Amino acid sequence: MNNTGWDEFEIGAMLRTFKGEAGDIAGTLQEDRNYTQNSSFTASVADWRLEKPVFNKDYCIDCQFCWVYCPDISIISRDKKMIGIDMDHCKGCGVCVEVCPTNPKSLLMFSEQAEEEAVLAQWPAKDEKEK
Amino acid sequence: MAFDKMELRETEVWDGNHAAAQALRQAQVDVVSAYPITPSTPIVEGYAKFKSDNYVEGEFVMVESEHAAMSGCIGAAAAGGRVATATSSQGLALMAETLYQASGMRLPIVLNIVNRALAAPLNVNGDHSDMYMVRDSGWIQFDAFSPQEAYDLNLIAFKVSEDHDVRTPAIVNQDGFMTSHTAQGVTTLTDDAAFGFVGEYKPMNDMLDFEHPVTHGVQTEEDWHFEHKARQHNDMMTIVPGKIEEVFADFEKLSGRKYNQVECYDMDDADVAVVCMGTSVETAREVATEMRAKGIKAGVVGLRVIRPFPFAEIANALKDVKAVAALDRSAPGGAAGMLFNEIAGSLYNTDSKMLLTGYIYGLGGRDLTKKHLVDLYNELQANADAGKVLTQQQQFIGVRGPKLAYL
Numbered sequence: 339m340n341n342t343g344w345d346e347f348e349i350g351a352m353l354r355t356f357k358g359e360a361g362d363i364a365g366t367l368q369e370d371r372n373y374t375q376n377s378s379f380t381a382s383v384a385d386w387r388l389e390k391p392v393f394n395k396d397y398c399i400d401c402q403f404c405w406v407y408c409p410d411i412s413i414i415s416r417d418k419k420m421i422g423i424d425m426d427h428c429k430g431c432g433v434c435v436e437v438c439p440t441n442p443k444s445l446l447m448f449s450e451q452a453e454e455e456a457v458l459a460q461w462p463a464k465d466e467k468e469k
Numbered sequence: 470m471a472f473d474k475m476e477l478r479e480t481e482v483w484d485g486n487h488a489a490a491q492a493l494r495q496a497q498v499d500v501v502s503a504y505p506i507t508p509s510t511p512i513v514e515g516y517a518k519f520k521s522d523n524y525v526e527g528e529f530v531m532v533e534s535e536h537a538a539m540s541g542c543i544g545a546a547a548a549g550g551r552v553a554t555a556t557s558s559q560g561l562a563l564m565a566e567t568l569y570q571a572s573g574m575r576l577p578i579v580l581n582i583v584n585r586a587l588a589a590p591l592n593v594n595g596d597h598s599d600m601y602m603v604r605d606s607g608w609i610q611f612d613a614f615s616p617q618e619a620y621d622l623n624l625i626a627f628k629v630s631e632d633h634d635v636r637t638p639a640i641v642n643q644d645g646f647m648t649s650h651t652a653q654g655v656t657t658l659t660d661d662a663a664f665g666f667v668g669e670y671k672p673m674n675d676m677l678d679f680e681h682p683v684t685h686g687v688q689t690e691e692d693w694h695f696e697h698k699a700r701q702h703n704d705m706m707t708i709v710p711g712k713i714e715e716v717f718a719d720f721e722k723l724s725g726r727k728y729n730q731v732e733c734y735d736m737d738d739a740d741v742a743v744v745c746m747g748t749s750v751e752t753a754r755e756v757a758t759e760m761r762a763k764g765i766k767a768g769v770v771g772l773r774v775i776r777p778f779p780f781a782e783i784a785n786a787l788k789d790v791k792a793v794a795a796l797d798r799s800a801p802g803g804a805a806g807m808l809f810n811e812i813a814g815s816l817y818n819t820d821s822k823m824l825l826t827g828y829i830y831g832l833g834g835r836d837l838t839k840k841h842l843v844d845l846y847n848e849l850q851a852n853a854d855a856g857k858v859l860t861q862q863q864q865f866i867g868v869r870g871p872k873l874a875y876l
Contacts, residue, residue, distance in 0.1 A: 342696075343696065344695075344696040344697075344699040344700045344703065345700065345703075347696070347697075347700075348674070349575040349636055349700060349704070350573070350574045350575030350576070350636065350674065350685070351573065351574065351686075351687045351689060351693075351697050352574070352575075352674045352683050352684065352685055352687075353683065353684040353687055354681065354682070354683055354684075355682040355683065355684065356681070356682060359680045359681065360679065360680050360681065360682055361680075376684070
């Protein structure tokens with residue numbers, strides 16, 4: 339939000355979610371909705387994160403567990419296919435990694451500075467069960 | 470669901486609490502969220518009875534505390550309803566946190582405070598400690614001196630508070646027991662006339678407008694908080710007084726009863742004047758008339774609007790007066806009384822040579838007698854004659870033990 343003066347905003351510290359009318363929000367994808375700058379969707383909280391999840395699509399079975407469990411609605415899924423992570427809203431809690439059922443996991447936590455290509459190249463191998 | 474109208478006589482015998490409850494009924498309040506406390510209980514009890522008897526359509530929400538009562542009012546007001554409640558003293562103290570939420574969120578809520586002392590020691594009788602406690606909470610504050618005024622000012626409070634340029638909650642004060650439980654003749658408005666005056670509630674930024682979703686109760690830090698508080702103060706200082714005057718004028722057209730931010734009695738040529746609130750105003754008026762018969766040009770200023778404080782109107786009323794007494798019915802806790810401070814602030818840096826003294830009186834329901842006021846006017850006249858304050862600036866009236874005087 340711009341650093342406007344005391345006379346330049348609506349009263350009551352009230353914030354609008356949409357520019358104009360909400361319209362058919364149930365039938366409109368988030369990225370296509372007319373969110374205002376004040377909406378949580380528009381605001382980035384990426385700097386709250388210390389560790390980030392990295393998604394490896396090679397092992398994903400599209401079970402949607404991560405999508406269900408993510409407390410910040412930051413798993414992006416389209417037509418029941420996991421396509422990535424909303425890194426503006428992910429706070430790095432790691433719940434998605436915990437619930438991922440694949441072997442090896444399709445989501446793992448790395449430091450915020452880690453290079454995605456590098457960690458994907460060194461992804462852990464399948465964990466063999468001891469007989 | 471349809472509700473019944475009530476046939477009122479032109480003059481009803483009502484106490485202040487019943488008068489306020491009738492005003493809430495006539496304003497067709499949508500939600501009353503309330504918790505009982507002496508001496509305000511009959512207001513919300515009265516509203517609840519009107520609801521049980523099918524005289525109102527609104528919701529009555531019984532909650533577990535005054536904090537919850539005002540929280541319920543805030544939720545209902547944010548949702549987009551006409552909202553009111555009532556409390557006193559300790560209840561108001563528990564409600565205090567949420568008062569700041571309501572004003573900061575710019576929600577029009579009408580709160581009846583039936584003024585009562587604050588413990589300790591525990592006391593159910595009338596003084597203005599509770600009124601003073603929330604004077605900086607960002608609410609508009611009216612003061613009724615009688616049941617008639619409690620009725621009228623409730624209707625006025627809705628109309629001022631809900632105006633889209635104002636959108637600031639309003640308190641209507643009345644003295645515990647002296648007004649709230651003393652029945653007097655009240656000239657009524659018909660249900661249609663009263664509702665016609667207040668008007669249909671016009672929602673603004675309401676949460677039930679699903680086409681325009683809004684977030685209420687947001688957090689701001691050092692980056693934004695100051696601007697919001699500045700906006701609140703600006704609107705209180707610049708918009709609210711004009712709107713109050715406008716609504717007072719509309720009400721006079723309807724009822725013939727004229728209200729002013731500052732109620733002047735025999736002030737045109739007064740040499741000495743008492744400034745006070747609540748039922749003390751009527752006593753002071755009676756004594757002022759008697760003092761005039763004795764040759765003392767006495768006047769009375771009753772403060773009708775406490776917040777926003779009517780600085781210009783007070784300065785205008787007192788500018789030619791020689792000696793003025795500010796009567797504060799609240800323990801000042803190590804300072805001058807609120808009225809003393811605000812009056813001094815109104816006249817400071819003006820040409821007025823007013824001699825101002827402050828008096829603390831009536832705590833915990835202690836009577837302010839005519840004898841007290843006769844002595845007070847004589848003391849003011851002595852100050853006026855001497856051209857200087859002959860006593861200390863702060864004194865106590867009607868307290869037992871050695872005389873108390875400070876400053």
